[in-house]
Amino acid sequence: MTSSLWTADEIIAATGAQCFGDGNDITGTSIDTRTIQNGDLFFALAGDARDGHDFVVNALANGAGAAMVSLSRAEGLKSAGRLFAVPGDVLEGMQKLAVAARNRAKGPVIAVTGSVGKTGTKEALKLVLSRQAPTHASVASYNNHWGVPLTLTRAPRDTFYGIYEIGMNHALEIVPLTKLVRPNIAIITTVAPVHLEFFKSIADIADAKAEIFEGIEAGGTVILPMDSPYFERLKMHASASRAGRILSFGEGEKADIRAIRIDTTSEYSDVVVSVFGREISYRIGSPGKHVALNSLAVLAAVFAASGNVDDAADALIDLVPPAGRGERLILGSEKAPFLLVDESYNANPASMRAALANLGMVDLSGKGRRIAVLGAMGELGPQGPELHKELAQSIIESGVNLVFAAGSLMKNLVDALPENIVAAYAESSEGLIESLNATVQAHDAVMVKGSLSSKMGLIVSSLKERHGVVGSSAMHGSTLGQP
Ligand SMILES: Nc1ncnc2c1ncn2[C@@H]1O[C@H](COP(=O)(O)OP(=O)(O)O)[C@@H](O)[C@H]1O
Ligand SMILES: [Mg+2]
Known part of the structure; x- marks a missing residue:
């Protein structure tokens, strides 16, 4: 047993890559040479303007343990260091490694989407769950076609809770991402007019968010914002999915996780919540009613993940808004x-x-x-x-x-x-x-x-x-x- 992230054999088995050159096990993954760490696997992704293959030599010189490249480009790069050369494009190789990462998940996998509140909710979940078991979560807002698979490939072997932010600008963008993440628990934080330029109506946005249910594991839990005008619409989508349970959060009378009181100051909020009828009180070290509302979804997810809801609520006092976000x-x-x-x-x-x-x-x-x-x-x-x-x-x-x-x-x-x-x-x-x-x-x-x-x-x-x-x-x- 190894404490590394990926062995060469595992990468080869997952992606069908040919390996050129020797090296140690991989300890991290990256797509950016500017932030490369020793031992990282560098994915040579093709961007709109630039091709990652042009940065492979640089990545390996800066400490990358290996690079994943297209087989067609391998010949010219062999002398730079260890390569995993995949038959198709590198994004596909990264996605395949992401699938392998998901397959080795030990505990509940949580996916977070929504118009606003994804990162805040993800960070709060990370804070509270990491105190209960080894937890892996997306960095920043790594929530798109590369951010989601990259985040999966980074999940340490001992990860128990996995938390993945999933975003979108267009319809059908979430589908392949949720199928990679295969959440046991899927949260929709909010439905609001964000990215409206690509949608005819907010109802269409709700439908696009509901795509997250397409990847949910059989019997999984869906967590929905009760106060949203689109709640029923989301619920309808969830009911048609493989989800086994729908939990609601919000201020509405009938919400499973219901805010009874939210007292916000400019620096923190004191919240009283009913969790299936049981009252708990806690302080959130980050101000704003929206943060308090997001915390209901956090507690719902902890509950669904069979974590300790009271400990999670207590941990929220340590939530502080990061730079640029309050x-x-x-x-x-x-x-x-x-x-x-x-x-x-x-x-x-x-x-x-x-x-x-x-x-x-x-x-x-x-x-x-x-x-x-x-x-x-x-x-x-x-x-x-x-x-x-x-x-x-x-x-x-x-x-x-x-x-x-x-x-x-x-x-x-x-x-x-x-x-x-x-x-x-x-x-x-x-x-x-x-x-x-x-x-x-x-x-x-x-x-x-x-x-x-x-x-x-x-x-x-x-x-x-x-x-x-x-x-x-x-x-x-x-x-x-x-x-
Ligand atoms: N439930 C919410 N309702 C309204 N605004 C919110 C909510 N959650 C977060 N916000 C605000 O939206 C902005 C983006 O939050 P963030 O958590 O980064 O969302 P996302 O990752 O979905 O873009 C921040 O200014 C935050 O304060
Ligand atoms: Mg975000």
């Missing part, structure tokens, strides 16, 4: 601090509203201002202008004092806001940097959010650089604005 930093100085909420990783109408509501809850102790720095939300199709405009209401309801907006779609919002709220508008995020830096004062709360394409991260970096990071707001409690 990370809270104190900038400035101890004496003159201000809060930065970094939501720059992505945005859509649902998550914008959630983040604005959260900004509205920050305790300013009467001193600072609520400043929303918003970049355009991408991939919304023809409804984009309207969906931007509609944010005006949330902004007013949250008591936001100043709005900085970037990107032409955001012009629709700017035009819908009272003039005194609009601090600045620019075509691109760079255009806001000077005015924002000049405006921010001690005790303000600044929330920066936009789609990744809107590059709001540049604003976050500049704020950090110019004002300095004093610490995380978790360290400082809610002392912002207080003596």
Whole structure:
């Protein structure tokens, strides 16, 4: 028995590869030479612009234990190091290795999809389950045609719980991914207008999310958002699948995992939940009602996986929002601090509203201002202008004092806001940097959010650089604005 990830024999058996050259067992897998680790198997995937075969020499020189290449390309690369040469294309080889990885899973496999909340739910599951048994989960949002199989190939031998994020932009994208993952438990977090440009209606999105049931193991458990207008539709799809059980979560009276109370502050939430009628209370170390709602799905999955639900609930106090996804930093100085909420990783109408509501809850102790720095939300199709405009209401309801907006779609919002709220508008995020830096004062709360394409991260970096990071707001409690 070996503690390595893959032996050469296993790779050959799984993929039909021919092996050229010698080497040690594989200890990791990668598709990116920039992050390659010693002992990794490098998959030479063909991308849109570049071909991974052009990076094989580099990967092997940087410590990769071997590279998986197409047989047709092997001849010219043999001298660079160990090769596993597959008859078809390398993506197919990686998928075959993923199948072998799935076949050796020891415990429940959980798949997470949904319009928003996949990564957050996946991370929360990882946090709570890894305290109960060896747990393997997707890195970041590795949820697509390469991210899912790559993640499978990385599952250590001793993995008990496997957690896989599955995403999509198009109908039928989830089908092959769920068939690779073959979940015992499938979660749909939400159905919302994200990636609307590729769908006629939200009902179509619901149908596409329901594709996840096509790969579910016989008798598996489906976990669905009870409060979604598409709940019945999802349930219908689940009932037609091989799933043996459907669990619901939400605030609705009939939900199996039901939120009885959610008390959110700007830094954490206290939640009382009924799990099949049994009440449990816990604190989540990450703010936002949406995080609390996602936690219901997390507990449902722990229950379905026969884990310890109470321990899982207790562990959620250690959940903290990562950079770009709500990370809270104190900038400035101890004496003159201000809060930065970094939501720059992505945005859509649902998550914008959630983040604005959260900004509205920050305790300013009467001193600072609520400043929303918003970049355009991408991939919304023809409804984009309207969906931007509609944010005006949330902004007013949250008591936001100043709005900085970037990107032409955001012009629709700017035009819908009272003039005194609009601090600045620019075509691109760079255009806001000077005015924002000049405006921010001690005790303000600044929330920066936009789609990744809107590059709001540049604003976050500049704020950090110019004002300095004093610490995380978790360290400082809610002392912002207080003596
Ligand atoms: N249930 C939810 N409802 C509304 N917004 C949510 C929900 N869950 C997460 N979000 C917000 O959506 C954004 C994306 O969250 P994330 O967990 O990364 O989702 P995904 O992986 O599906 O893109 C974040 O801003 C997050 O705060
Ligand atoms: Mg994600």
